Amino acid sequence: MSKQPFVLVMTALALLATSVPASAQKDGREALRLKTVVIDPGHGGKDAGCVSRDKKTYEKDIVLDIATRLNNKISATFPDVESIMTRSDDIFVELENRAVIANKANANLFISIHVNAVEKGTTANGYSVHVLGQSQRQGNDLYSKNLDLVKRENAVILLEDNYQTKYQGFDPNDPQSSIIFSLMQNAHLTASLTFADDVAKAMGNGPIRHSRGVSQDPFWVLWRTAMPSVLIEVGFMTNPDDLAVIRTEEGRDAIAQNIFMAFCTFKTRYDASVKVDREEPQPAPAPDPQPVAVNPDAPFYGIQILATGKQMNPEDPFFHGYKPLEIQAGKLYKYIICRDTSLANVKKSFAKVQSVFKDSYLVKVTDGISAPVR
Template sequence: MQSKDVPGKPFTVVIDPGHGGQDPGAVYRNIREKDIVLKLGLKLADYIRENMPDVQIVFTRDKDVFIPLHQRAAIANNSHADLFISLHANYCGTPSITGTETFVLGLHRSEENLEVAKKENSVILLEEDYSTRYEGFDPNSSESYIMFEMVQDEYLDQSISMAAFIQDQFKNRAARKDRGVKQAGFLVLRRTSMPSVLIEAGFLSNPGEAQYLNSDEGQSYLASAIYRAFKDYKISVDTRSDYKLVTQQTAQSRTEQISAPVEKGTNTSPAANRKITFSVQLAVISTRIEPTPSNFNGLTPVFVREQNGMFKYFYGRESSYEEILKRKNEAAKHFRDAFITAFELDNQIPLKKALRKSDQ
């Protein structure tokens, strides 16, 4: 099982047990979140090693130590990981609430989701000079979370897919209450450069669920469910990625040679029936706004697509990669995280796949 981004590189998953060291996380009597999620992560790794030996596993922590949020993301990025899984347990003021939920990066749609993000982000208060490192972000201030309104995540679709697999397995394999796939502003997810999810495996504030989370049987069921979800996700990635990707260096060296693809009808080859175009993705937000120049710093044309209840905003549509590079440079003046994406006919596809197809 090799990563499609770099030939010969194994698929790499980062397991991130939350909290640790002087940060116990949520606590119910003598049951601590940091201990539960570490055991859960170790069991998950055992399942993957036993059944998918070609997958490379990287831990942000495999013992009881404190790892700052920015270092957790750096470990994942430096490992060139293909997937990031952050493990947590929930807590709230209503003991009757139970269930699992899996988060992806985005703006919260409810105060409940915001409170979960605040709780997990508050760990940065234990870090030295956190205000400078996180650019003045205050985890306890609702205003700080406005930054996630225009958050840009190239891997949102893959993250949602993995999250959906996890919740399906929790519900159908582990018989847990399904609280769904949600979005919220988690700093650790914002700083990772790969599909990423944050799992809340249950509520320590519920006595029964706390005992389940603290039991070897409960941890085994939950770890097995996450493993099965990972396996389903990996299969889906391999199925979609049945082409061989070139390295980033090779792709960059080819961009100067890429011209507009052959239009339909001018060639009888299968490639001639595929219309490849490039756009600049500006933002993903939870509300729809009119794609007028006044709403996007004068950029035009801007178009919008709805997917999974979120609205994606794109700038330009070019058949030439050279032309979209010009638009990307223009967009980056106003949208720092803008990136180039591609479409085949009307379906968004990975950029590397488009570069390969447009060169056929």
Template sequence: MAITLLTSSSTIRKSEFHVRTVVIDAGHGGKDSGTVGSYSMEKDIALKVAMKLGGYIKEFLPDVKVIYTRTTDDFVELHERANIANKNEADVFISIHANSLPRDISDARRNAVYGTETYVMGAQNSGRNFEVAKRENSVILMEEDYEKTYDFDPKSPESYILFSLTQSAFQDKSIALATKIQDQFKHRAGRRSLGVKQSSLLVLWSTAMPSVLVEIGYLSNPKEERELNDGSIQGNIASGIFRAFRDYKADIESLN
């Protein structure tokens, strides 16, 4: 049965002011390498950061249940990532990715562009936002019988009109979490922040809870690729996301 995009985010659980379960999604995996740098792949870096993030949450927030969409180099279909979060009634969904510029961009441009950005679900599909959306959503083309699963063509601009017809019920909370993540990157983790952005990302659309997609850096930038492969810097990035999640949790639960 095909997923109907217009209703995938309209099933809203009763809002409760607690954060007890988080699903951490390491982007890509298996046959899907994600973006590729000069010597490393997005899928590997995303998994390392995701596992570090989960480790920090388990250690310092033992009341929170941590669920991973993958813990090994496996290909997980895009809709299944959201299904894992939905069926476990997660309170937060965090997807970890690494960014890249196209290979036909000049070396000067590739060397100049670096930094972190956090995406929330939205219909602001212009410029780089749309390029990110097309790249991340095109993962479904690797899935068997994707035409039967999704009423959506990731390469067609017309398909993205569907995303603008309804607003995510969780956008405000998603933006709050995304803002905290970028603040942590900028002020504590020593990363360049490119801000909070909106784009029509299928994996976020399909989740029935506050959700963010974190681009932790550009593998197309040689310096940043080296940094993203450094275990201590991966730890700094993961700890920044952890602190943002911790503070978000405190804010939500203060509403009780």
């Protein structure tokens, strides 16, 4: 397994070396390949991110340099891939706008790059890769093992104007407010985790090689993106060894190179899966039970399979042939299937739906507002 991605990458690079005929470019398959990646250097401008203990090195500068190197490597190797940076200068970009940039570009992949830090007195080191999700539970709490990290990265919001309105009351200093993330699901979780694994593996060969693993955490910047998305903490500003690496050009370039190798692996797999899907269409899954007609004015029950910041096409393969009801709640779009006035009937379908949509849950819809059924 360890050698396979490398072989695939080399195959992809070899194929790129030969020119692609114009006819192939117009092929529908070509249009479905990984065409656009958005690289997001964290922080910038008035937001320095974390700072080294001697105050000489800022996260915003380190991540901009690594992101620029990654961008250059992708552009040089894949001229047909559009690589977009959310910032290419030392400017402040609001968290929400980073996702907007990616969504407007219809990006196929979003890579956010950061540097970690801890309080004085600890020697934590290494890299970690994160995808959006509920943090791991400790007991009955939603507290994350990465809680301090999540709070610090989300705290950027406090520097933005009108953040209370814009982020719907989300308070990055209140860990419980991250509970809002528990009410949404991640349509691209599998692909995000796959790429996160690619990154974690590739970075194990780098100058900072201690892996802190892949985890799901409620990072705001990953919430609104409508494509596979990861956030990488390349190392610790507060660890002398990690800091020594990211302070050198060689160190930063090696980190960028490893993320680039992960990108190659992901792109090769992405393009190949598109090809297979197009040539051997999967039989449509039987999406029964279909919704029964319900009176939208009367309360009814259903199964919420997705809540997302971007409106979905009801024909999207994500829905596996189900015909979801769309309910808009603020900036969120919620998708509900198996609607019925009888909760007992909905419950009969729940196990089957959960086998496809792991994070789905029962809801009651009253006056167009859905609420979880306890």
